[in-house]
Amino acid sequence: MSDEQNSVSDILEDDTYKYGFTTDVESDTFAKGLDEGVIRAISKKKNEPQFMLDFRLKAFAKWKTMKEPEWPNVHYPPIDFQNISYYSAPKQKKVLNSLDEVDPEVMRTFEKLGIPLDEQKKLANVAVDAVFDSVSVATTHKKKLMEVGIIFCSFSEALQEYPELIEEYLGTVVPVGDNYYAALNSAVFTDGSFVYIPPDTISPMEISTYFRINTEETGQFERTLIICAENSYVSYLEGCTAPQFDTNQLHAAVVELVTLENAEIKYSTVQNWYAGDKETGKGGIYNFVTKRGKCQGDGSKISWTQVETGSAITWKYPSCLLLGDNTSGEFYSVALTNGHMQADTGTKMIHVGKNTRSSIISKGISADHSSNSYRGQVKVGKNATNARNYSQCDSMLVGDKSSAHTFPYIETANSSVQVEHEAATSKISEDQLFYFESRGISRENAIEAVISGFCKEVFKQLPMEFAVEAQKLLTLKLEDSVG
C-alpha cells in the first residue's frame, strides 16, 4: 500500500502469527448477552434515528425464528450467543474533532499493523477507515475525498449525517432476514464503513477499511455499505487481523454494494484473521460473512476479489445480483487453509437482466489437516436472455492430510444461456521443490513461484502492492506445510 507497509517482511522473520497481540485500552464494553434491551441500548448509545432502531428490532425478531445453517462443510461446537458481548469501544470523548483525540494506544495498534493513521504518516494514496472492535476510530483523507463529493466515513457518522441515503439503501441488497448471521448482524451491528460515490466520479484513490478485533469475548458485527452512482468507479480494499486467543471470536459482517447505471465497484479483501493454533486448532475467528452486490443500473459491474488466509472457520460467499441489462459480476478468490482451518467459500451469481455476464475464478489451497470447500451457485432467470457464465475452480493440495471439495450448483431457466464450468486439482510435490532447489532456487522462492503461478489470475486483479503482500502471506503460511 505504501512505503510504511513493512508488515509482511516483518512476519517473514517470525513465522508465528505476528498480529496476535492485544492492546491494553480502557474500553466501554456491554455485559454479555443479547435481548431487545441490548439492541435498544446499542441504538441509543449511537443516537440513531428511529428507522434504524426499527430495522434492528425487525431483524432481531426474524433472527429469533431462524436456525444456524447446517449445510456448510464446516464443523464447530454450538455458539452460545448469550456469552458474547455485543458492544465494545475504546473509551473516548463523544465526538472526535481530530485524530489527536484517538487513544494513542489504538493509534499505535494500527501503526503496528502497518496502517498508520496520523496525518504525517498516513498512507498517501489510500483512504483508511480503521475499525477497532465495535467502532470506527479514525478515517483518513476524508476531506480530500469530499472535495470531489465522495462520502467516506464510519457507518455511525453516516447515520447522523446522511440518514436518508442509508434509509434508502440499507437492507436492499441483503434483507434483514437473508440468513442467520445477516439477521444477527442487522440486529446488533455497531459500526463499519459507508461510501457514496456521486455520479460521474472516478475515485482519486483506493478506499479501504481495516478491521481489528481486540477484546476477547466481543463479537464483531460490522456493516459496510457502498453506493456507486451513475458512471462512477471505486476500488475498495478491506483488511483484517485479530489477537491470538484460546477462545473463538465471532465475526459476522454484512457488506452491501450497489451500482447504478454504468458504475463499477471493485472490492478486494485480504483476510488474515487469527486462525487458531496450528497444532491443536484451539482458538481463532469464526468468520461468517454475508457480502453481496447489486448491479442495479444497466451496464454496471461489480467485481469481488478475495484472498482468504486466516480464520478458524470461514463461511463466506460474496455474490452478485445482476439486475440491470448488460451488467457483469466477477468473483476472484484464493482461499488458503492450513493447520486445522475450515473454509466453505464461493459465490452466487444471479442473472436477472438481459446479456448479463459473470465469471468465477476460484483457487483453493489446502495444507496440513485443513478442509477447503468451494461452493458456487449460478442462477439464470427466465428473462436473462444471452446470459453467460464462466467458472473455473481449481484446488491445490499440499501434503496428504488436507482435503478439497467443490460444490457447483447451476440453475438456468432459459435456453439462450451459455454456462461453462471447469475444475482441476493439483499438488505441490516434494519433487517439484527439489527441482527448484537443484537449480539453486530457495525453497521459499520455489513455493512462492508455484503458488503465485497457481493464483495468477486472481492476484492480477489486486492492486499491485496488495498482490505482493498477499503472495508473501501465502508463501509464509505454506512454508512449514510442504513436504
Added chain:
Amino acid sequence: MLEIKDLHAGFDGNEIIKGISLSIKKGEIHAVMGPNGSGKSTKAKILSGHPSYEAMGGEILFDGENLLEMDAEERSLAGIFMGFQYPVEVPGVNNAEFLRMAHNARRVKAGEEEIDPLDFDDLLSEKMKMLGMEKKYKERNLNDGFSGGEKKKNEILQMAILEPKLSILDETDSGLDIDALRVVSEGVNKLRNENNALILITHYQRLLDYIKPDYVHVLSNGKIVKSGDKTLALELESQGYDWVTTAN
C-alpha cells in the same frame, strides 16, 4: 574437482550404492553405463542432494568441500548441475521466468545484481538458438506438457544458462530424436571447457560418438565393476553387460 570415496547410499535404509569411489578432474568427461536398476540415477541424485536419498557411508568432496553437508540449493550454487532422467512438470510457472530465477540465484550468490529482464531475454534467445529450441518454449510453463525429448532439451537449456562446473546428465539422450541428439550434443560440447567436467549416464554408444568420454565406468548392483577408456563403451555395445558383471 570431485572425489567420491567408498560411498554407500540409498533410501529408506535400503542400500543401493554399495561402495563407489571415483575421482573426476577439471576438463574430464566420464561416462557411466550399466544395466537398468544398477544405481546410476541413485548415484546422480545423491550427488545433487535429493532429500529422499541418504549417504550411509563414505564421503564426497567437491572442490575440497564436504558435499554431503550441503543441501541441494547450496550444491547447485556451488556449481553442480543435474540433468534429470525424468524432469518434473511444474504447471503455472513460466519456463523463462524459472530460468531467470535460477540465473539470478547464482548472481546473488556471487554478490552481483540481478540481471535486467531484457538482457536475460537476449541471453535466453541465444542459448535456445544454440539448442535449436523454438521461441514458444519461453512462454510455456516449466516442462508442463512437454514431450519427452522437449523436456531433455529444456534440461540442457538450463545447463547452458547456469554454466555449472560439474554436470551430471542422466540419460539425456533417451527420448531425443536423431537430429535433436546431434544438436543437443553439439550444444553440450560448446559448453565444455578446461574448467568444467561432465558425467554422462547413458545406455547407448551413439551419444558417446558425439561427446567423447575420457573414461567409461560400468555400474552394476551398486558398484563400479569395470572402468576403462572410450573403447570400453564400444565393447559393451557389441557384447552387452554379462561379461563385465559376471566376471566380477
